[in-house]
Each structure stands twice: as C-alpha cells, then as structure tokens.
Amino acid sequence: MLVFERRREPSRFWTAITPVLAVLVTLIAGGIMFAILGKNPVEAIKTIFWAPIFDPNLSAYARPQILVKAAPLVLIAIGLSIGFKANIWNIGAEGQYIMGAILGGGVALAFYPLEAWWIFPLMIVSGIVGGIAWAMIPALLKIKFRTNEILVSLMLVYVSEHFLASVSLGLLRNPDGIGFPGSRNLQHYTSASNGELFVGTGIHLGVIVALVSIFALYGLIRFHRLGFQVRVTGQSVRISRFAGVNPNLMVIFCLAASGGLAGLAGIFELSGPAGQLSIDFNVGYGFTAIIVAFLGRLNPFGIALAALLMSLTYIGGDLAQFMLNLPSAAIQALQGMLLFFLLSMDFLSQYRITIKHWARG
Amino acid sequence: MSLEEGEICALLGENGSGKSTLVKMMYGLVKPDEGEMIFQSRTYSPSNPNEARLAGIAMVFQHFSLFDALTVAENIALGMVDPPPFNKLSREIEEKGKAYGLLLNPDSMVGTLSAGERQRVEIIRCLLQNPKILIMDEPTSVLTPQEANVLFEALRNLAAEGTTILYISHKLEEIKTLCSTATILRAGKVVATCNPEEKSARQLAEMMVGTSIVTPKRTEAQGNRDGQPLFRVEDIEKEASSNFGTSLREISFEVWQGEVFGIGGIAGNGQDELMEVLSGEVLPKGGTIKLNGHDLARLNPNERRKRGLLFAPEQRVGHSAAGEMSLTENAYLTAADRKALSQAGIINWSRAAEFSRTIINQFDVRTPSTDNFAQSLSGGNLQKFVIGREILQNPELLIVNQPTWGVDAAAAASIRQKLIDLADSGAAVVVISQDIDELLEISDYISVLSGGHLSKARPVQELSREDIGLMMGASQESLSEVVV
Incomplete structure (x- = not known):
C-alpha cells in the first residue's frame, strides 16, 4: 500500500525539482491536448517552446520580446510574492496595474503638450501611487471590517476594467482621434514616452527596473528586518505579534508593495509597448503574475525564470496561433495546466511516499 | 506488559517514550507492526476506536473533545453510536454520576463548566459503555488537588467493581497514592514494572530518565523586599x-x-x-x-x-x-x-x-x-x-x-x-x-x-x-x- 507521510521539514531536493517536473508533465499533457485538437503535438510544442529562442528566422525579434513581456510579469509577481509570504493574498494586481496606468497616463496627458524633464518621473510616481491607492481599498477594509482581501481585491479588478473603458471613451479620449476610443499615444509625446533603450529590441526602462526589483526583493527578504517580519507573519499572526509586528501595518505594507509594483508595471507598459489607454489595454499580466509567483516558489530568482517561461508561452503561443491555427484558448489552457501541475506536485516536497505492508493481525 | 482485572496500573515514561503510541494501539488508533495483544484470552486487534469501544476499552484523552455550545447530554449523545432518548440519557448520566461521585447536571452548557467538570463529562461518556478497561491520559493536569481527590475516589470505586484502569501521568506522587502497579517505559521499551508505593518519587523519575536527576537548588538568601519593587x-x-x-x-x-x-x-x-x-x-x-x-x-x-x-x-x-x-x-x-x-x-x-x-x-x-x-x-x-x-x-x-x-x-x-x-x-x-x-x-x-x-x-x-x-x-x- 502507498502511504503519504508528512515530512518534518520540506524536502529541499523536491522543492527545487518540482517546477522542472511540472513543466515536463505540462509538455506531455499539453501535447495530448494538441493531438486531440488535431494538431501535430511535437510541432506545436516545438513552435511554442523552441522556435522563439532558436529558430534563426524568428529569434532576432522574439528573444528581446520575451524580455519585454517578462518585465511586467516580474514586477507584479515580485510584489505579490511579498504578500503571499505573509499569507496576505492580493489577487487583484490586474486592477492595480490598470489603475497605475490610468493615473500615471492621466497625469502625463494633463500636461500635454508641455515638454519638460520632470514629466516622465512624475508620471512614473503617479503610476505607483495609482496602484497603491487601489490596493489600499482591500487593505483598509480588511483592517477595519475584517473583509477577505482575496474577494475584495479580485472584485475591484472588474471595477477598474469598467473605469478603464469609461476613461478611454470619455475623460482621456484623444481629442484629435476623430471619435475613436482610446487616449493619445504617449509614444508620440516625447516627455512621457518610455522608449526603446536599444534600437530595434523594444527593451524599455521597465525591463531594467524589473531586473533591479529581483535583487531588491532578495535583499529585503534575506537581509532586512522587514522581510523577516513578512516571513514571520506567514508563519502565524500570533507569533508575528509576539515578535512585535503590528499585523495591520503588515497588511498595509504587503498590499502597498504589490499594488505599487503592479501600478509601476502598468505605467511602464502604457508609456512603452502599449502607447495608449484603450478598452483592451490590460492583457492579463496581473493574473498570470500569480502563476509566475508560485511557479517561482516566491523566490526572486525563481520568479525571474518563471516569468521568462510564461513570457515564452505568450510569444510561442502567438506564433502557434498564426502558424498552426491553434486557438488562443488552448494556449491559456496550457498555462493553466502549468499552475495545476505545479501546485499538485508541491505535495511531493511536503510529503514522502512510502510503501507499507499491511500489519499482521 | 499485562493488566489484571480491577487494578489501577500506572504507565510512566518521559515524553516520546512511547506511552501514547502504546495506548493508541490498545484503542485502535495505531496498528502495531509486530506482536499481539490478548484481551480476555482472545487475540485482540482493533482496527479503529469503535471496535475497541465495542470490545470494552474506553479512553479519556488529555485534551477534551467537547462542544462548548452544547449541553452535557447533547455532547455525550454525539459520541454514541445509538443514543437513547434524551430524558433516559439524562437519567443515566445522573445515575452514573451519583454512583461514582462525579456529579453533573446533564442540561448545563459545556462552555460554562470548569475543566474538572468537563473531564467528568468525558469520563461518564466512557462509563456509559460499561468498559472493562479505562485508559486515562494525564487526567489531573487540569485539576485542582481537591478536584483530583474526587477523581481518585471515583477511580478507586470503579476498580473495586472490577474495571481495570490504565493511568498515564508524570505526577509521581499521585501515582504512588493511586496505583498498585507501575510499568515504566523508556525509549519505546518497558524498562521496569514495580509497585510504586515501594519506590520514592525520585527513584521512579530516575527509572524513567535512566540517569540521576539533580533537584533544583534555591539559595536561601532571597531578595529582601525593601525599597521599591522592580x-x-x-x-x-x-x-x-x-x-x-x-x-x-x-x-x-x-x-x-x-x-x-x-x-x-x-x-x-x-x-x-x-x-x-x-x-x-x-x-x-x-x-x-x-x-x-x-x-x-x-x-x-x-x-x-x-x-x-x-x-x-x-x-x-x-x-x-x-x-x-x-x-x-x-x-x-x-x-x-x-x-x-x-x-x-x-x-x-x-x-x-x-x-x-x-x-x-x-x-x-x-x-x-x-x-x-x-x-x-x-x-x-x-x-x-x-x-x-x-x-x-x-x-x-x-x-x-x-x-x-x-x-x-x-x-x-x-x-x-x-x-x-x-x-x-x-x-x-x-x-x-x-x-x-x-x-x-x-x-x-x-x-x-x-x-x-x-x-x-x-x-x-x-x-x-x-x-x-x-x-x-x-x-x-x-x-x-x-x-x-
């Protein structure tokens, strides 16, 4: 008989190896799914995971694009992982991402067409403030009324989407846009444009900041008292109180950190690759970042690798859509499988499987 | 180890010496890897607590499993496979209680009871099954000395009627007054069986630990209470x-x-x-x-x-x-x-x-x-x-x-x-x-x-x-x- 025994300490070996296993199992299950859809599974997997990096015709464009798409995922997931370590569950990064973009973009557009050096930094700060402000709603409700931050932050995503639609059609609509929805394009507004840093790559300031955030998180969690308090809070609220942590301040800090970074990702995206606020500005980075945070085991370097992998599935998924006619839902299903297998394999690091014989008697 | 009918036997040992594992086997919560238990000349191997209870073995745990917001009778009925009607059950609770000096009002809310009274609920829950062996895990850890005396009296009465009691405790003095035999476990093995009345508490403790124990010494010159308190x-x-x-x-x-x-x-x-x-x-x-x-x-x-x-x-x-x-x-x-x-x-x-x-x-x-x-x-x-x-x-x-x-x-x-x-x-x-x-x-x-x-x-x-x-x-x- 197979018996699951809880380990006294989670196995380091399995903790390290399960993400790799989860990716392998996802490849197999995904291959089966593609076969059922009538596509050649080997070709589909190859198009998604291999072609963007190694195909000589595609890689020059696709490689930097992987970094560009990974950047917002890293920024958001780094912020979320702080809260997740403290058992504070911000599920609404997508909303904070949108609100950061709206506030930052709104501030920049308010000064159009003035050109000044301070507009860009002001816009970035406003983006952070927008994300924090939106995240403070679940934080304050949790502190005051003990509401569940998972539900509140998630519901606020839908509110923010409607707000985005409203400003795209109304307040921030491009006056010169002959009636089309959407704001002015910030790429055409020099003082607010988050342009390419290296010609032809699309790599913008957000990619660099994402890289910095990885090391900042590592330093915070590993060497700073605040990061220690975050981890203690994740152990139990009782022990964190004993250690002198104010649980309410911890809720505010975690939601502010994740909201602020989501807002930052939003404003970098708006002023860079996206260019303009429109109804379909948000593409789900805030939700995918949850997968990235877990796939990376809430570890900053793990998050970086996970973000690159998810970004690869985006780019490869796009390729597979137009080269093999795979439906986009199949790509999302593939990403879902990845999280599913990762979480189920977590079991292996917590439990050991032993074979036991029935006791005699 | 063996238990005689009607005796109060102590099971002694440090934390981790295997006392709990042993009684959990008797109560059907854990299966032994090897060996067998013989109960009333028959091989006994319960696969769950229900079988153990049916065979006549009952256990009172150190931590109570009672619902605060229910009455005594309701709590007892919850643990029964086939509870009788409430008024009959209430009568039985009162009768059992009187018989052993464990008085309880069947209609009180458990949340309002003291620890000693809660323990009585657990004991009476066991006694209603007329067990042949009653296992008690650290029963006095939550009792005042006076409450403990009431409990000891009840246990002696039960033993006199032929119920065997297996009594787990670290409190050596009370074992000396209550128990007629003691089995001592160390690191999962029975290391001694003795009559606790004939040993000093220190000797019992040393048998449990396997080494001698130094009693803490207090210096007699205590801080004098002059001036301001700290x-x-x-x-x-x-x-x-x-x-x-x-x-x-x-x-x-x-x-x-x-x-x-x-x-x-x-x-x-x-x-x-x-x-x-x-x-x-x-x-x-x-x-x-x-x-x-x-x-x-x-x-x-x-x-x-x-x-x-x-x-x-x-x-x-x-x-x-x-x-x-x-x-x-x-x-x-x-x-x-x-x-x-x-x-x-x-x-x-x-x-x-x-x-x-x-x-x-x-x-x-x-x-x-x-x-x-x-x-x-x-x-x-x-x-x-x-x-x-x-x-x-x-x-x-x-x-x-x-x-x-x-x-x-x-x-x-x-x-x-x-x-x-x-x-x-x-x-x-x-x-x-x-x-x-x-x-x-x-x-x-x-x-x-x-x-x-x-x-x-x-x-x-x-x-x-x-x-x-x-x-x-x-x-x-x-x-x-x-x-x-």
Missing part, C-alpha cells in the same frame, strides 16, 4: 476576546529584584490573557505595568523588550518560536534589539548564528545544527532553547508561562535551575504555572489566578499544596457544591 502591575483590566475566554479583573502584583514570583492556577483562568497583556501583544483596557517606575502598559512587545522585560509564552511552536524557521532565525526573533543583531534594519546573520550557537551550548539544546527547523526539536529541547534565548539577553524581568509544560523530567529540572539562577543574579522572574510542585520548588512568593482574579501574594514558606489548591478553587463555587 516591577509593579496595578489594576489591569481586560475584557475576554472570545465568549469562552476569561476577562482579567483588577490584576495587581509587585515583584522585587532577586525573587521568583509564582502565579498558580489552572490553565484557562486567565493565564494566556495575562501573559498577552504583560507582553504587550494585547493592550489592557486600564491599569499600569511599571518596570523601574516607567509605565510600559501602552508599549508593544519590542519596546518592552528594549526596556528589559522579556517573555516566554506557553505555546512553543507558533507563539514563542516559529516552527518552520531555523534556530538562528528563531534566535533573531526576539533578540534582534537587545543583542544588536541588526543595524538600521539590516540583519547580521553571522551574529545571529553565533548567538544561537551560544544558546545551544549553554542550555544543552540537542540539535544537529543551528539551521534545523524549530519544529524538528523535541518539546524539551525547544523549550530550553526558548528559555535560553530570553535568559541570555540579560532581562531585568523574565515572565514565563508554563515553563516545563510537556517537558521531560531532566529538562524540566534544568530549566527550573536556570530560572532560579537568573533570579539569584539580581534579575526577577515571574512564573505562571499550573504545576503546584513546580511553584513550591522555585518561587519565593505565590499568588493564584482564578477566574480572572489574582489573589494576594503570600511567601512560599507559609503555604502548603492544599492551601494553593484552595486558592485555585476559590471562585469555583460550583465545584464545592458538588464535592459536598
């Missing part, structure tokens, strides 16, 4: 945070330098609440907590630590230590400021590791390394670590709740000695404990917390076990009615 608590009030918690009422006491101040009382009478208020995890509604004349009542735990007030709460994993963190991280947990283990928020992990190595060496904590998770240590070792962490920060006053709860005899003796040494070095110690013998052994002054009230402190020389027992039961009028 620590003064005045009129602390705090409402209970839940329906079944205890509200603190006008708690006042004073502690002088160099003394060990004992606070007795059964857990659940406000001990946890008092600890939380003194540590600053919860702020009191009113009153002052003064150390060296400065009021700390509105400060958080870290501010209090900086001023020399340190704490070791009762629950180790999840309160005084983080189970899934290394010993080094746990050392940092409370010592960050006093040991200067971080500067401007940047943690110096090598200093923290050095501090945790110092604790491990000086307090004889057995662990492979400082990187092990706190939860991988045994209860006694983790408690030595926690107490060591606080003592080595040179507190002015250390407050400890249940310092030796669930700790084996050798570790308990060494922890008590360290607390006495701390007081001798000029600091002061407040010990909250429900173990009367422990309080008598180490305290200079004792008061009792009962129903959220703290009695006036009295010097230990004036007090006997019975006096403390009476102080503990002072506010439990319901009990005295039943005893009469």
Whole structure:
C-alpha cells in the first residue's frame, strides 16, 4: 500500500525539482491536448517552446520580446510574492496595474503638450501611487471590517476594467482621434514616452527596473528586518505579534508593495509597448503574475525564470496561433495546466511516499 | 506488559517514550507492526476506536473533545453510536454520576463548566459503555488537588467493581497514592514494572530518565523586599476576546529584584490573557505595568523588550518560536534589539548564528545544527532553547508561562535551575504555572489566578499544596457544591 507521510521539514531536493517536473508533465499533457485538437503535438510544442529562442528566422525579434513581456510579469509577481509570504493574498494586481496606468497616463496627458524633464518621473510616481491607492481599498477594509482581501481585491479588478473603458471613451479620449476610443499615444509625446533603450529590441526602462526589483526583493527578504517580519507573519499572526509586528501595518505594507509594483508595471507598459489607454489595454499580466509567483516558489530568482517561461508561452503561443491555427484558448489552457501541475506536485516536497505492508493481525 | 482485572496500573515514561503510541494501539488508533495483544484470552486487534469501544476499552484523552455550545447530554449523545432518548440519557448520566461521585447536571452548557467538570463529562461518556478497561491520559493536569481527590475516589470505586484502569501521568506522587502497579517505559521499551508505593518519587523519575536527576537548588538568601519593587502591575483590566475566554479583573502584583514570583492556577483562568497583556501583544483596557517606575502598559512587545522585560509564552511552536524557521532565525526573533543583531534594519546573520550557537551550548539544546527547523526539536529541547534565548539577553524581568509544560523530567529540572539562577543574579522572574510542585520548588512568593482574579501574594514558606489548591478553587463555587 502507498502511504503519504508528512515530512518534518520540506524536502529541499523536491522543492527545487518540482517546477522542472511540472513543466515536463505540462509538455506531455499539453501535447495530448494538441493531438486531440488535431494538431501535430511535437510541432506545436516545438513552435511554442523552441522556435522563439532558436529558430534563426524568428529569434532576432522574439528573444528581446520575451524580455519585454517578462518585465511586467516580474514586477507584479515580485510584489505579490511579498504578500503571499505573509499569507496576505492580493489577487487583484490586474486592477492595480490598470489603475497605475490610468493615473500615471492621466497625469502625463494633463500636461500635454508641455515638454519638460520632470514629466516622465512624475508620471512614473503617479503610476505607483495609482496602484497603491487601489490596493489600499482591500487593505483598509480588511483592517477595519475584517473583509477577505482575496474577494475584495479580485472584485475591484472588474471595477477598474469598467473605469478603464469609461476613461478611454470619455475623460482621456484623444481629442484629435476623430471619435475613436482610446487616449493619445504617449509614444508620440516625447516627455512621457518610455522608449526603446536599444534600437530595434523594444527593451524599455521597465525591463531594467524589473531586473533591479529581483535583487531588491532578495535583499529585503534575506537581509532586512522587514522581510523577516513578512516571513514571520506567514508563519502565524500570533507569533508575528509576539515578535512585535503590528499585523495591520503588515497588511498595509504587503498590499502597498504589490499594488505599487503592479501600478509601476502598468505605467511602464502604457508609456512603452502599449502607447495608449484603450478598452483592451490590460492583457492579463496581473493574473498570470500569480502563476509566475508560485511557479517561482516566491523566490526572486525563481520568479525571474518563471516569468521568462510564461513570457515564452505568450510569444510561442502567438506564433502557434498564426502558424498552426491553434486557438488562443488552448494556449491559456496550457498555462493553466502549468499552475495545476505545479501546485499538485508541491505535495511531493511536503510529503514522502512510502510503501507499507499491511500489519499482521 | 499485562493488566489484571480491577487494578489501577500506572504507565510512566518521559515524553516520546512511547506511552501514547502504546495506548493508541490498545484503542485502535495505531496498528502495531509486530506482536499481539490478548484481551480476555482472545487475540485482540482493533482496527479503529469503535471496535475497541465495542470490545470494552474506553479512553479519556488529555485534551477534551467537547462542544462548548452544547449541553452535557447533547455532547455525550454525539459520541454514541445509538443514543437513547434524551430524558433516559439524562437519567443515566445522573445515575452514573451519583454512583461514582462525579456529579453533573446533564442540561448545563459545556462552555460554562470548569475543566474538572468537563473531564467528568468525558469520563461518564466512557462509563456509559460499561468498559472493562479505562485508559486515562494525564487526567489531573487540569485539576485542582481537591478536584483530583474526587477523581481518585471515583477511580478507586470503579476498580473495586472490577474495571481495570490504565493511568498515564508524570505526577509521581499521585501515582504512588493511586496505583498498585507501575510499568515504566523508556525509549519505546518497558524498562521496569514495580509497585510504586515501594519506590520514592525520585527513584521512579530516575527509572524513567535512566540517569540521576539533580533537584533544583534555591539559595536561601532571597531578595529582601525593601525599597521599591522592580516591577509593579496595578489594576489591569481586560475584557475576554472570545465568549469562552476569561476577562482579567483588577490584576495587581509587585515583584522585587532577586525573587521568583509564582502565579498558580489552572490553565484557562486567565493565564494566556495575562501573559498577552504583560507582553504587550494585547493592550489592557486600564491599569499600569511599571518596570523601574516607567509605565510600559501602552508599549508593544519590542519596546518592552528594549526596556528589559522579556517573555516566554506557553505555546512553543507558533507563539514563542516559529516552527518552520531555523534556530538562528528563531534566535533573531526576539533578540534582534537587545543583542544588536541588526543595524538600521539590516540583519547580521553571522551574529545571529553565533548567538544561537551560544544558546545551544549553554542550555544543552540537542540539535544537529543551528539551521534545523524549530519544529524538528523535541518539546524539551525547544523549550530550553526558548528559555535560553530570553535568559541570555540579560532581562531585568523574565515572565514565563508554563515553563516545563510537556517537558521531560531532566529538562524540566534544568530549566527550573536556570530560572532560579537568573533570579539569584539580581534579575526577577515571574512564573505562571499550573504545576503546584513546580511553584513550591522555585518561587519565593505565590499568588493564584482564578477566574480572572489574582489573589494576594503570600511567601512560599507559609503555604502548603492544599492551601494553593484552595486558592485555585476559590471562585469555583460550583465545584464545592458538588464535592459536598
């Protein structure tokens, strides 16, 4: 008989190896799914995971694009992982991402067409403030009324989407846009444009900041008292109180950190690759970042690798859509499988499987 | 080992010696890998507690499994496979209770009962099945001495009628008075079977541990109570945070330098609440907590630590230590400021590791390394670590709740000695404990917390076990009615 025994300490070996296993199992299950859809599974997997990096015709464009798409995922997931370590569950990064973009973009557009050096930094700060402000709603409700931050932050995503639609059609609509929805394009507004840093790559300031955030998180969690308090809070609220942590301040800090970074990702995206606020500005980075945070085991370097992998599935998924006619839902299903297998394999690091014989008697 | 009909047999052993595993096998919760049990000349191998109960083996656990918001009769009916109608059940509960001196009102809410009364509910639940063997796991740990005497009388009556009782306890004195045989386990093996009346408590303890035990020594020159007290608590009030918690009422006491101040009382009478208020995890509604004349009542735990007030709460994993963190991280947990283990928020992990190595060496904590998770240590070792962490920060006053709860005899003796040494070095110690013998052994002054009230402190020389027992039961009028 197979018996699951809880380990006294989670196995380091399995903790390290399960993400790799989860990716392998996802490849197999995904291959089966593609076969059922009538596509050649080997070709589909190859198009998604291999072609963007190694195909000589595609890689020059696709490689930097992987970094560009990974950047917002890293920024958001780094912020979320702080809260997740403290058992504070911000599920609404997508909303904070949108609100950061709206506030930052709104501030920049308010000064159009003035050109000044301070507009860009002001816009970035406003983006952070927008994300924090939106995240403070679940934080304050949790502190005051003990509401569940998972539900509140998630519901606020839908509110923010409607707000985005409203400003795209109304307040921030491009006056010169002959009636089309959407704001002015910030790429055409020099003082607010988050342009390419290296010609032809699309790599913008957000990619660099994402890289910095990885090391900042590592330093915070590993060497700073605040990061220690975050981890203690994740152990139990009782022990964190004993250690002198104010649980309410911890809720505010975690939601502010994740909201602020989501807002930052939003404003970098708006002023860079996206260019303009429109109804379909948000593409789900805030939700995918949850997968990235877990796939990376809430570890900053793990998050970086996970973000690159998810970004690869985006780019490869796009390729597979137009080269093999795979439906986009199949790509999302593939990403879902990845999280599913990762979480189920977590079991292996917590439990050991032993074979036991029935006791005699 | 074997059990005779109608005998009261003690099962003795340190934590982790295998007592629980053994009785869980008898009760069908654990399957033995090898060997067999013979019960009434038949092979007995229960695969679950139901089979054990049907065969006639019942067990009263150390931790009660009762619902506070249901009545006594409802709680008992819940545990029965086929409960009789309520009025019949109520009658049976009263009859059984009268027969053994365990009086209970079947219609009382369990939430309003004392620990002793709750235990009676559990016992009567077992007795209604007319068991042939009754297993009792640490039954007196929650009782006052007077309540314990009522229990012993009931157990003797049961034994006289032919029920066999297997009695698990670390309290050697009560085993000597109650039990006719004792089986001693050490590291999963039966090491001796003896008549406990013929052995001294020390001999029994040494058989359990396998080595000799040094009784903590208190220096007779105690701190004299001249001048100003080091620590003064005045009129602390705090409402209970839940329906079944205890509200603190006008708690006042004073502690002088160099003394060990004992606070007795059964857990659940406000001990946890008092600890939380003194540590600053919860702020009191009113009153002052003064150390060296400065009021700390509105400060958080870290501010209090900086001023020399340190704490070791009762629950180790999840309160005084983080189970899934290394010993080094746990050392940092409370010592960050006093040991200067971080500067401007940047943690110096090598200093923290050095501090945790110092604790491990000086307090004889057995662990492979400082990187092990706190939860991988045994209860006694983790408690030595926690107490060591606080003592080595040179507190002015250390407050400890249940310092030796669930700790084996050798570790308990060494922890008590360290607390006495701390007081001798000029600091002061407040010990909250429900173990009367422990309080008598180490305290200079004792008061009792009962129903959220703290009695006036009295010097230990004036007090006997019975006096403390009476102080503990002072506010439990319901009990005295039943005893009469």
